[in-house]
Every structure is written in C-alpha cells, then in structure tokens.
C-alpha cells in the first residue's frame with residue numbers, strides 16, 4: 396500500500412480494464428478490474444476514476460488509516476460504467492470519519508450528481524448515495540485548471556463518445572497525465588467526415604489542429620497513462636468506438652516527450668499473453684523511432700515513484 400509522504404509523488408494502479416471487469420485465470424497478472432489509479436503527492440490523496448478497482452483501494456485505505464479519517468479527492472473522467480461502477484463498493488464512503496470530494500464534469504445532458512445518484516437509485520442498488528455515512532461532496536468542475544491543495548490539475552476534453560476528459564496532475568515532483576479513454580483524431584475525423592459536409596482536406600486539417608492541442612496539453616509529462624485498448628489491426632475495425640491503438644499511442648507519447656508510457660484500458664478480450672505481446676510491439680515501435688520512451692502495460696498493484 397502507498398504511504399503518505401511529502402518527499403515523493405507516488406502512483407499505484409488498482410484497475411486497468413476498459414468496459415467490464417474480467418476476473419479469471421487469463422487476467423491474473425495484469426488484473427481484471429476497471430479503471431482506478433491512486434496518487435499520493437504533496438500531502439494529498441487523489442484517486443483517478445472509480446472503476447471496480449476502487450473497491451480494493453477502499454479496503455487498503457481503511458486498513459492503513461484505521462481510526463484516523465481519510466480525506467481524499469476522486470477525479471472522474473466521465474460517467475461510462477467502467478469509470479464509476481466501483482463507487483457503491485468503496486468502503487471509506489460507509490464511514491462517517493471520512494471525507495470524499497468527488498470532482499468531475501457534467502455528462503451529455505445530465506449533471507454529475509444525477510449520474511452518481513442514479514447508479515445507486517432504486518432499483519439498481521439498495522443504498523442511496525446520499526444515505527452513505529461518509530462525508531461525500533460532489534463538486535461539478537467548470538474550470539479546466541484547478542488545485543487540490545498544493546497539487547495543480549489541468550483537464551482537457553478528449554475524443555470519446557459523450558463528455559470525457561483527460562487529467563494532468565502536476566505535483567512538486569513531476570506530472571502524471573491520465574487519458575483512459577481517447578481515440579486518436581486522425582482516422583476518427585476521416586471516418587466521421589462521411590456524415591458531415593467537410594472535405595477530406597478540411598477534415599485532416601481539423602484533426603491536425605486537435606492533435607496539436609493535445610500534444611501541448613501532454614508535453615513533458617513524466618508518466619502518461621493512455622488508452623491503448625486495441626492493436627492497430629483491431630483498431631481498423633473499431634474506428635469511431637472512442638478508443639486508442641498502439642502505434643498512435645507511441646507516436647503521441649514520443650511527440651510529447653513523455654518519459655514513461657503506460658498502456659491502459661485493456662480490452663476485456665485481451666488476456667495476459669495478449670497484453671505481453673502488445674507491450675513488446677509497443678516497445679519495438681518506440682525503438683524503431685530511436686526513442687528512449689519507457690513502455691509498460693498497466694498492471695494492478697504496480698507502483699511508480701517520481702522525485
């Protein structure tokens with residue numbers, strides 16, 4: 396478990412999957428839980444997304460803190476199930492000593508509070524979110540630049556169905572970018588241009604501009620946790636589904652001078668062996684570009700330190 400310390404920024408991965416949890420013998424090494432990442436930095440405890448991985452995090456936190464209160468900020472990227480489904484099972488929310496600040500943006504047509512209350516409303520769950528004993532505050536974000544204590548956070552809308560952001564968490568020891576769900580602009584724009592009245596030239600220009608903005612947002616991150624749900628071959632059959640592919644992830648990481656790329660949001664059909672192969676392919680692609688980029692596959696329980 397991570398310990399609070401002002402000396403370094405630490406990150407621990409609790410959930411790695413996209414779409415749905417997939418426990419079983421084929422996912423033992425990388426893990427089967429959906430998105431959840433813990434960051435400890437500058438005396439803050441920040442959690443990124445509340446996929447099913449947050450359940451184990453909750454148990455570990457209660458074990459670590461004992462009778463001491465837990466004070467944490469939970470940043471939600473978007474309200475797809477795989478990013479909020481663990482919240483009803485997050486044990487710290489059931490204890491009145493704890494303070495949980497939930498931050499996120501409104502979804503398409505509905506506000507964050509409604510969405511989080513909705514998944515725990517009758518008939519979906521036996522206990523309402525507002526009946527939980529923990530001191531839970533839901534805060535709708537409007538600014539794309541804010542602070543959690545001394546930690547500076549920037550956000551950016553990314554290319555994913557509905558409303559979805561990526562976060563860049565800037566700590567005193569370095570920065571972590573988290574884009575669990577994002578489709579590269581290039582092929583997507585050409586694909587969706589068919590239903591709009593844009594020429595291929597206009598479409599490509601817009602895709603280049605959108606990518607350039609993303610490059611600026613990510614520039615120089617120490618760690619980039621990025622959606623690489625598909626191999627390049629799989630992506631061909633899933634353009635428009637809102638997820639990334641290996642070679643576009645490698646080129647984005649290299650163009651943004653990221654130090655370490657973490658392949659994230661593993662497809663539910665990918666077992667450990669498949670993810671091993673994807674990591675190998677990604678490393679080869681980076682070597683081919685004569686880059687020093689470090690590449691790893693997101694694995695539950697993995698810890699990283701900055702500073």
Ligand SMILES: [Zn+2]
Pocket residue numbers: 413414475477478575576660
């Ligand atoms: Zn997702």
Ligand SMILES: [Zn+2]
Pocket residue numbers: 473475555559576
């Ligand atoms: Zn999503």
